[in-house]
Amino acid sequence: xxxxxxxxxxxxxxxxxxxxxxxxxxALGQQKPARIRIGISTFLSGxxxxxxxxxxxxxxxxxxxxxAKGGIAGVPVEALVIDEAPGxxxxxxxxxxxxxxxxxxxxxxxxSSGSCLAVAPLAEELxxxxxxxxxxxxxxxxxxxxxxxxRTQANAxxxxxxxxxxxxxxxxxxxxxxxxxxxxAWGRDSWAIWKTAMEAIKPGIRVVAxxxxxxxxxxxxxxxxxxxxxxxxVVFSTSWxxxxxxxxxxxxxxxxxxxxxFVLPLAESSLERVGKTLPEGVIVGARGDHWFLHPTxxxxxxxxxxxxxxxxxxxxxxxxxxxxMAQALFALEAxxxxxxxxxxxxxxxREQLMNTLxxxxxxxxxxxxxxxxxxxxxxxxxxGLSKHVPDYPFPVLDRMVLFPPELTxxxxxxxxxxxxxxxxxxxVAKAPAPIPYKA
Amino acid sequence: xxxxxxxxxxxxxxxxxxxFMVAVGLTLVFGVLKILNVAHGSLFAIGxxxxxxxxxxxxxxxxxxxxxxxxxxxxxxxxxxxxxxGLLARIYxxxxxxxxxxxxxxxMILEDVQKLVWGVQPLFExxxxxxxxxxxxxxxxxxxxxxxxxxxxxxxxxxxxxWFLRRTLLGRTIVAVTHDREVxxxxxxxxxxxxxxxxxxxxxxxxxxxxxAAPTTSLVPxxxxxxxxxxxxxxATAGLGRIEGAAVTALLIGLGRSFAVYFAPELEVVIPYxxxxxxxxxxxxxxxxxxEVRRV
Numbered sequence: 001x002x003x004x005x006x007x008x009x010x011x012x013x014x015x016x017x018x019x020x021x022x023x024x025x026x027a028l029g030q031q032k033p034a035r036i037r038i039g040i041s042t043f044l045s046g047x048x049x050x051x052x053x054x055x056x057x058x059x060x061x062x063x064x065x066x067x068a069k070g071g072i073a074g075v076p077v078e079a080l081v082i083d084e085a086p087g088x089x090x091x092x093x094x095x096x097x098x099x100x101x102x103x104x105x106x107x108x109x110x111x112s113s114g115s116c117l118a119v120a121p122l123a124e125e126l127x128x129x130x131x132x133x134x135x136x137x138x139x140x141x142x143x144x145x146x147x148x149x150x151r152t153q154a155n156a157x158x159x160x161x162x163x164x165x166x167x168x169x170x171x172x173x174x175x176x177x178x179x180x181x182x183x184x185a186w187g188r189d190s191w192a193i194w195k196t197a198m199e200a201i202k203p204g205i206r207v208v209a210x211x212x213x214x215x216x217x218x219x220x221x222x223x224x225x226x227x228x229x230x231x232x233x234v235v236f237s238t239s240w241x242x243x244x245x246x247x248x249x250x251x252x253x254x255x256x257x258x259x260x261x262f263v264l265p266l267a268e269s270s271l272e273r274v275g276k277t278l279p280e281g282v283i284v285g286a287r288g289d290h291w292f293l294h295p296t297x298x299x300x301x302x303x304x305x306x307x308x309x310x311x312x313x314x315x316x317x318x319x320x321x322x323x324x325m326a327q328a329l330f331a332l333e334a335x336x337x338x339x340x341x342x343x344x345x346x347x348x349x350r351e352q353l354m355n356t357l358x359x360x361x362x363x364x365x366x367x368x369x370x371x372x373x374x375x376x377x378x379x380x381x382x383x384g385l386s387k388h389v390p391d392y393p394f395p396v397l398d399r400m401v402l403f404p405p406e407l408t409x410x411x412x413x414x415x416x417x418x419x420x421x422x423x424x425x426x427x428v429a430k431a432p433a434p435i436p437y438k439a
Numbered sequence: 440x441x442x443x444x445x446x447x448x449x450x451x452x453x454x455x456x457x458x459f460m461v462a463v464g465l466t467l468v469f470g471v472l473k474i475l476n477v478a479h480g481s482l483f484a485i486g487x488x489x490x491x492x493x494x495x496x497x498x499x500x501x502x503x504x505x506x507x508x509x510x511x512x513x514x515x516x517x518x519x520x521x522x523x524x525g526l527l528a529r530i531y532x533x534x535x536x537x538x539x540x541x542x543x544x545x546x547m548i549l550e551d552v553q554k555l556v557w558g559v560q561p562l563f564e565x566x567x568x569x570x571x572x573x574x575x576x577x578x579x580x581x582x583x584x585x586x587x588x589x590x591x592x593x594x595x596x597x598x599x600x601x602w603f604l605r606r607t608l609l610g611r612t613i614v615a616v617t618h619d620r621e622v623x624x625x626x627x628x629x630x631x632x633x634x635x636x637x638x639x640x641x642x643x644x645x646x647x648x649x650x651x652a653a654p655t656t657s658l659v660p661x662x663x664x665x666x667x668x669x670x671x672x673x674x675a676t677a678g679l680g681r682i683e684g685a686a687v688t689a690l691l692i693g694l695g696r697s698f699a700v701y702f703a704p705e706l707e708v709v710i711p712y713x714x715x716x717x718x719x720x721x722x723x724x725x726x727x728x729x730x731e732v733r734r735v
Contacts, residue, residue: 049559218656222450242561242659
């Protein structure tokens with residue numbers, strides 16, 4: 001029998017005390033934590049705060065509701081919110097701080113596609129579970145294989161293909177199109193998707209103007225004059241926030257809507273602000289399977305109570321970033337719950353959490369969605385026509401179509417911009433039947 | 440083609456008017472106080488937000504035009520002296536870099552104040568535009584606000600400023616201080632008062648630019664940044680401190696941007712800066728700049 005000497009006792013004590021620092025936390029047994037800390041990056045300042053603040057508000061409300069029912073598997077949730085407006089370098093520093101100093105368990109990053117593209121490699125380096133909650137670029141999972149990131153919403157490909165399919169289903173005789181997009185990555189990329197898909201589905205449609213006013217432009221008078229002179233059948237714009245509001249107001253003041261059919265894939269987020277200045281008959285997108293009057297979920301208690309509570313607290317109707325934040329949080333809750341069950345009731349490791357997120361199907365406020373094996377979320381795309389009704393002081397959506405991901409999203413292993421070249425009028429014909437607005 | 444040129448020129452005029460209204464205040468302040476005021480963009484934004492709020496509160500279309508002027512005056516009279524006496528007066532004899540940093544810090548603070556007061560959701564209040572109605576030119580609809588009011592106010596402001604500075608005693612006092620502060624003080628001019636007055640006018644002009652822009656655009660956080668960057672380009676191209684130069688440069692930029700949208704849309708974003716680089720390469724002091732001390 002080995003005798004316990006002072007030297008061995010000292011070595012043993014040192015080893016025990018040093019273990020938490022020497023051995024990675026993940027390799028130690030997973031104990032139920034006192035709390036789950038979530039780092040959230042969103043825009044709290046700058047023009048994109050029109051999305052970032054509603055996203056933050058949704059997180060605040062939903063986490064409060066989650067904690068009121070005991071948190072996730074009895075563990076309360078805590079959010080640490082950071083502003084991604086100062087830029088990518090700042091964001092990366094903040095993410096590192098949250099993971100290494102604040103010990104967050106999972107990151108929800110981000111709104112900007114540039115932010116998501118930058119955070120994904122950092123998540124790999126830090127082995128940090130990362131849920132991309134709102135960014136749209138399709139490049140993330142097409143160009144990279146990210147073990148530690150998933151996205152709980154669709155991406156730019158279905159967001160642009162769906163309104164195009166909708167347009168061609170109601171106006172197959174379109175001859176001319178003009179674009180007015182913001183001059184930055186999203187404006188350029190979304191136009192590339194639209195143009196490529198349009199040329200594949202209906203060759204011969206003429207692009208009469210490609211206008212890219214600077215990001216943050218406050219005046220579109222010149223663009224509107226030119227569009228009035230050109231009289232395109234369709235004006236396409238993926239602008240958002242204050243710029244979309246300004247464009248809509250100025251176009252309405254100068255009667256441009258009377259000359260062209262507008263396709264505005266992000267306009268759901270502006271409806272309440274622009275009010276009935278936006279005329280009837282404009283094609284409006286919702287960036288996913290959500291809207292506060294969602295055609296199949298509007299009468300569910302879950303959606304109704306969320307909308308009522310959100311309005312009561314923040315004075316506005318929820319818009320798409322609100323729903324995207326909800327999707328991320330519901331996915332996280334579902335993943336923890338499933339991983340704990342698969343783990344025999346024990347708290348899952350980060351690896352187990354990530355494994356569960358891939359392939360996860362979960363319910364959210366307006367439906368059910370799935371995260372694909374490559375980490376990309378799959379959700380239908382809600383597109384409709386603006387309609388004025390007495391129930392609301394702003395337009396609602398009518399003749400709504402929920403385009404399934406099978407029609408609008410490229411499969412794993414393909415590039416969206418290449419895949420859209422295979423679309424045709426047959427794809428248009430497969431569009432589901434429209435659902436009318438119900439008073 | 441003739442019609443297209445006319446349309447482009449009309450659009451350019453409206454843009455030039457908006458740009459001039461902001462740049463002229465900045466150049467006036469620099470000309471007299473020798474401080475490049477980064478917070479000028481915040482005064483523009485606050486003027487716009489306040490105008491929007493007042494127009495919304497009044498709810499009477501014909502009063503909305505007066506609300507724009509009232510908002511500009513309120514910002515000028517309240518914030519102008521506060522900033523000048525409370526902050527700038529302490530740094531007149533400091534390095535330009537420090538002055539720039541101080542006004543930049545003020546800009547950041549005022550940006551947050553805007554968010555605290557008005558939030559981050561875009562605000563839009565276009566009652567003045569709707570009140571003035573539309574005009575049809577060659578089958579194209581313009582708003583009277585854009586086509587008549589904006590260029591009219593800009594032209595009136597330019598003429599009034601030039602008249603004030605050249606033809607009135609107070610204006611000549613300002614010019615005297617600009618020319619040589621020590622000599623002006625030696626003959627009994629209170630330069631502190633001149634600085635205060637000039638900055639107040641500059642602040643009111645910035646706020647007026649914002650107030651005039653408010654009915655045509657959505658007000659969002661960061662709107663002041665956009666305008667201050669463009670204003671810097673205008674006054675650098677014109678020559679720092681040159682009021683007529685600012686008018687000519689604003690016109691060049693407005694028309695250049697407008698013609699670009701028609702004939703070379705890819706260049707629209709860079710037109711102001713291309714103009715600035717081209718001018719500064721040939722005339723480093725700007726189009727109207729010179730090495731003389733006098734700036735107004």
